[in-house]
Amino acid sequence: MYSKKVVIRYTATNVDQPIICQLVKKHDLDFNILKAQILPRREGVIVVELSGSKENFDKGIRFLKEKGLTVEPVSKNVSQNNDKCVHCGACTAFCPTDALYLERQSMKVLFDAEKCNGCELCVLACPPRAMEVNIF
Numbered sequence: 001m002y003s004k005k006v007v008i009r010y011t012a013t014n015v016d017q018p019i020i021c022q023l024v025k026k027h028d029l030d031f032n033i034l035k036a037q038i039l040p041r042r043e044g045v046i047v048v049e050l051s052g053s054k055e056n057f058d059k060g061i062r063f064l065k066e067k068g069l070t071v072e073p074v075s076k077n078v079s080q081n082n083d084k085c086v087h088c089g090a091c092t093a094f095c096p097t098d099a100l101y102l103e104r105q106s107m108k109v110l111f112d113a114e115k116c117n118g119c120e121l122c123v124l125a126c127p128p129r130a131m132e133v134n135i136f
């Protein structure tokens with residue numbers, strides 16, 4: 001079973017269409033809406049976890065793009081605010097993918113966006129709230 005959180009952005013022209021409904025029926029995917037901000041007749045954003053076979057997931061993402069939606073992994077919206085980070089290392093104990101890691105040479109905690117899966121565990125774990133998820 002493949003599962004991934006994605007951010008789906010609608011435009012004013014497709015925000016009223018039942019595209020998620022079509023997606024899960026057509027491609028046999030389960031979905032769990034985690035966050036949403038939909039403005040009728042304007043743009044909209046939803047964060048959804050899609051689960052199913054990898055093949056169906058890939059087909060589903062293609063379907064969404066063909067419908068004119070923008071789709072990106074949640075991880076693309078995760079960032080480390082270097083003005084706030086005090087390099088305490090707390091987040092490294094929670095990060096399941098080692099996207100946050102201690103660089104021994106500089107003794108700084110660095111963020112590797114390529115490894116991030118968008119789980120957001122670091123957001124709550126970080127005392128000065130240096131890990132940010134900017135979706136809306």
Ligand code: SF4
Nearest residue numbers: 085086088089091126
């Ligand atoms: S928990 Fe926050 S402040 Fe501490 S290293 Fe991680 S991002 Fe920086």
Ligand code: SF4
Nearest residue numbers: 095116117119120122
């Ligand atoms: S969102 Fe999850 S995977 Fe990404 S850096 Fe934070 S804890 Fe690690």
